[in-house]
Amino acid sequence: MKRKSRSITNNLWSCSAVLGLLFLWQGISYFGLVDSYLLPSPLSVGNAFLTEFPALMEHAKITLTEAFAGLFLGVATGFVIAVVMDHFAGLYRAFYPLIVLTQTVPTVALAPLLVLWFGYEMTPKVILIVLTTFFPVTIGLLNGFQSADPDAVNLLRSMGAGTFSIFRYIKLPGAMGQFFSSLRISASYAVVGAVISEWLGGFGGLGVYMTRVKKAFAFDKMFAVIFLISVISLLLMKGVDMLAKKCMPWEDR
Numbered sequence: 001m002k003r004k005s006r007s008i009t010n011n012l013w014s015c016s017a018v019l020g021l022l023f024l025w026q027g028i029s030y031f032g033l034v035d036s037y038l039l040p041s042p043l044s045v046g047n048a049f050l051t052e053f054p055a056l057m058e059h060a061k062i063t064l065t066e067a068f069a070g071l072f073l074g075v076a077t078g079f080v081i082a083v084v085m086d087h088f089a090g091l092y093r094a095f096y097p098l099i100v101l102t103q104t105v106p107t108v109a110l111a112p113l114l115v116l117w118f119g120y121e122m123t124p125k126v127i128l129i130v131l132t133t134f135f136p137v138t139i140g141l142l143n144g145f146q147s148a149d150p151d152a153v154n155l156l157r158s159m160g161a162g163t164f165s166i167f168r169y170i171k172l173p174g175a176m177g178q179f180f181s182s183l184r185i186s187a188s189y190a191v192v193g194a195v196i197s198e199w200l201g202g203f204g205g206l207g208v209y210m211t212r213v214k215k216a217f218a219f220d221k222m223f224a225v226i227f228l229i230s231v232i233s234l235l236l237m238k239g240v241d242m243l244a245k246k247c248m249p250w251e252d253r
Helices: 003-029 042-051 053-087 089-102 106-117 125-145 152-157 163-199 206-215 219-247
Strands: none
Touching: 003 042, 042 053, 042 219, 053 089, 053 125, 053 163, 053 206, 053 219, 089 125, 106 125, 106 163, 106 206, 125 163, 152 163, 163 219, 206 219
């Protein structure tokens, strides 16, 4: 009961903060403190969102298709890498620095190369999303596997349990919390990665739509796209939270 009450209070504070920022933004636009073509009012952004809603939904379908495909492959890749590196200590010492090194290359620098190599279709966008989403999953799972209770592991070994049984009953359940925490990050990265890749080449998607309205100096439509991308990312993260509750019912107890 206390947890539910605390959650409601936090939600009220969050809503109040968002409403306060919107009123402040509207006031700045209303009194002309910033030119409207540079910072359109929330009402103008809302009107642009409603007017462009059909076009935004068509482009959002493309972006979400790329994001879900890249996220699925990224999570699968991160899971496999984490399991293999946890099982083989030599591979962990050899490849962990290389995995960290992959995250030091800016995605904006990789996107043009992927477009040149694989064209303007979906393939380079999915590859870029995989590169940005596998890392949090890999690191989260590795930390979870390595933080397994050694006493529980030794107990199962003394009872004759093999490596797979220890992984199934000790390491994997213990790493679920870190996995879903990293999955929240990867879910938001997937949408952002899809939009960035669409900026640099593509035939459709929210990133392509953003480049078009930017060239037309339609900043109200630009803010509408930003709002839509934020909502999509929040919904994906909320979906991960719901999935975590289904997969970890013991957390609510």
